[in-house]
Amino acid sequence: MTTARLPLFPLNSVLFPGLVLPLNVFEERYRALVADLLELPADAPRRFGVVGIRDGLETGPSGPGVPDSTATSGFGPDLERSLYFTGCTAEVASVQKEEDGRYELVATGTTRFRVLSVDTTGPYLVAEVEDLPEVPGEGAGALASGVLRTFRTYQKRLAGARERTISASQELPDDPSVLSYLVAAATVAELPVKQRLLEAPDTASRLRAELEMLRREAAVIGRLPSLPATELTRRPVSPN
Known part of the structure; x- marks a missing residue:
């Protein structure tokens, strides 16, 4: 290395x-x-x-x-x-x-x-x-398809909870590795959760963890009347 x-x-x-x-x-x-x-x-x-x-x-x-x-x-x-x-x-x-x-x-x-x-x-x-x-890992392609679908559901439910709309023209990458990082960054989660995604040994492991997390979060969001107004895909300026 x-x-x-x-x-x-x-x-x-x-x-x-x-x-x-x-x-x-x-x-x-x-x-x-x-x-x-x-x-x-x-x-x-x-x-x-x-x-x-x-x-x-x-x-x-x-x-x-x-x-x-x-x-x-x-x-x-x-x-x-x-x-x-x-x-x-x-x-x-x-x-x-x-x-x-x-x-x-x-x-x-x-x-x-x-x-x-x-x-x-x-x-x-x-x-x-x-x-x-970045190692692909076993089944990264199939997992990416599942994450893509589940992330769409997550986006829609999150937007609905915040009374917002998601652009139908928004495109997500097909490459499993690129998708895994985009989803990791765009998902509303605490720092230790995102850190574990960064540390995943391979793309497949990261996608598998994201799939479980997105399914769980989408189910939770569906039962909540509202959520804090945290931007989904925008990263705030980091003061230091």
């Missing part, structure tokens, strides 16, 4: 391959991260790693999730409790610096990775990571 060093951007959300991530970067440590990315040669990819925060607390140098040790490999006990170790590489698509020093950044998820070690000595976390290949 391919290994690399990536600056880490912990978030209270999960990024999936192929999905867009808008960020409003205002914390000093992450402004430094973006500034360092902008210092790279024009033809160099500007990438960072997005990892989920386990306990809902900000992590990074001077944050509560950082161990006292300055070791450059391994995880301290506090960091282990604070971060998930499977994340997604984000490649910067556009970035704009505001007058107040903030950055408005848009990135796209590319590949999953596993964190091998973390360097906590700089202004922000930097990790040694290895890419996780």
